Amino acid sequence: MKYTFRQLEVFLAAARFQNITRAAEYLAMSQSAASSALKELENQFDIQLFDRVGKRLQLNELGRLYRPRAEALLAEATDLELALSRHSEVGALKVGATLTIGNYLAVGVMAQYMNTPTRPKVTLEVANTHTIAQRVRDFELDIGMIEGELQASELEMIPWRDDRLVAFCSPQHPLAKKGTLTDDDLRSATWIMREPGSGTRQSFERGMHGLLPDLKVLLELEHTEAIKRAVEANLGIGCLSEVVLADAFKRGSLVPLSIPHRPFDRHFYFILHKQKYRSAGIDRWIQLCREL
The missing domain is CATH 3.40.190.10 (Periplasmic binding protein-like II)
Structure with a gap:
C-alpha cells in the first residue's frame, strides 16, 4: 500500500482548515511533519490535491473527488479500531440536529446511546436545517436530523417520524x-x-x-x-x-x-452523506430515534 492512514488524516485536516499549520495543530503534529505527509501522498501518485494560494490550501477538483472516499475509509478504520480496542459495536458519534429536534428530542436519545458499559461520547450540534446539511456535506457531522426536506445530491434523506x-x-x-x-x-x-x-x-x-x-x-x-x-x-x-x-x-x-x-x-428526516461509511454507531442512533 503506497499511502498511510496518517497521510489521509493530514489530507482531510488540510481540506477542513485550508491551512497546513492549523491541520498540524488539530492532529497534534509538527507543521513540517504534516507538510511532508501531504507532499509524500501527492508525490507517490504524481497528483496535486490542492491549489496553493499563499498559506491557504484550496481543494481542487481532484481533491474534492477523493475527499469523500478518504472520509469513508478513515471512518471505517476508526470504527474497526474502536470495536477492537473497546470490544464495543458503537463508538463516539457527532450528531447535528435542527432546533426543534435538538432541544426537545435528541437529548433523550443521547442519554440512551451513552448508557452502555463503554460510555461512547456523543457530540450534539444544534443549528438550522441549512447549517446542519452543510456540516454533513462537509463530513463534519456523522449524521444530521432535520425538520424539512432539502435538495442535495450528495446527501441521503431517511424518513424518521411525522x-x-x-x-x-x-x-x-x-x-x-x-x-x-x-x-x-x-x-x-x-x-x-x-x-x-x-x-x-x-x-x-x-x-x-x-x-x-x-x-x-x-x-x-x-x-x-x-x-x-x-x-x-x-x-x-x-x-x-x-x-x-x-x-x-x-x-x-x-x-x-x-x-x-x-x-x-411534515416529516422529520435523518441525513447522511451518501459516500460516508455507515458505522454501527450510526445504525444504533437511528434505531434509538425510531424507538423514541
Whole structure:
C-alpha cells in the first residue's frame, strides 16, 4: 500500500482548515511533519490535491473527488479500531440536529446511546436545517436530523417520524377565542416567525402558499423559546412544531389556533452523506430515534 492512514488524516485536516499549520495543530503534529505527509501522498501518485494560494490550501477538483472516499475509509478504520480496542459495536458519534429536534428530542436519545458499559461520547450540534446539511456535506457531522426536506445530491434523506406545525397565540390575544381562522384572519394578524433557512420556516411557507406576500411579520427569531416568549407577551402569533408547544398548551400559557384548510403536516428526516461509511454507531442512533 503506497499511502498511510496518517497521510489521509493530514489530507482531510488540510481540506477542513485550508491551512497546513492549523491541520498540524488539530492532529497534534509538527507543521513540517504534516507538510511532508501531504507532499509524500501527492508525490507517490504524481497528483496535486490542492491549489496553493499563499498559506491557504484550496481543494481542487481532484481533491474534492477523493475527499469523500478518504472520509469513508478513515471512518471505517476508526470504527474497526474502536470495536477492537473497546470490544464495543458503537463508538463516539457527532450528531447535528435542527432546533426543534435538538432541544426537545435528541437529548433523550443521547442519554440512551451513552448508557452502555463503554460510555461512547456523543457530540450534539444544534443549528438550522441549512447549517446542519452543510456540516454533513462537509463530513463534519456523522449524521444530521432535520425538520424539512432539502435538495442535495450528495446527501441521503431517511424518513424518521411525522410532525405537524401548529399556529398559536396567547390566551389574551383577540384570536384566542375564535374557532377556525380564515385567510383574512391570517392576513390581519402580526406574526413572530422562525428565520429563513430553518425547516420550520420552510414548512410554514409551504402551508401558507398564496398568502406569504400579505403576511405581516414583526419578528424573525432563531430560537423557538424566544418565539414562544414573544407570543406569550402578546406581540403576535406564531407557528411551531406541536413537539415544542405541548407543555405550553397543557399549562395554558399558550393556546392553539385552528387552521384546518392549511397543510401543516411534515416529516422529520435523518441525513447522511451518501459516500460516508455507515458505522454501527450510526445504525444504533437511528434505531434509538425510531424507538423514541
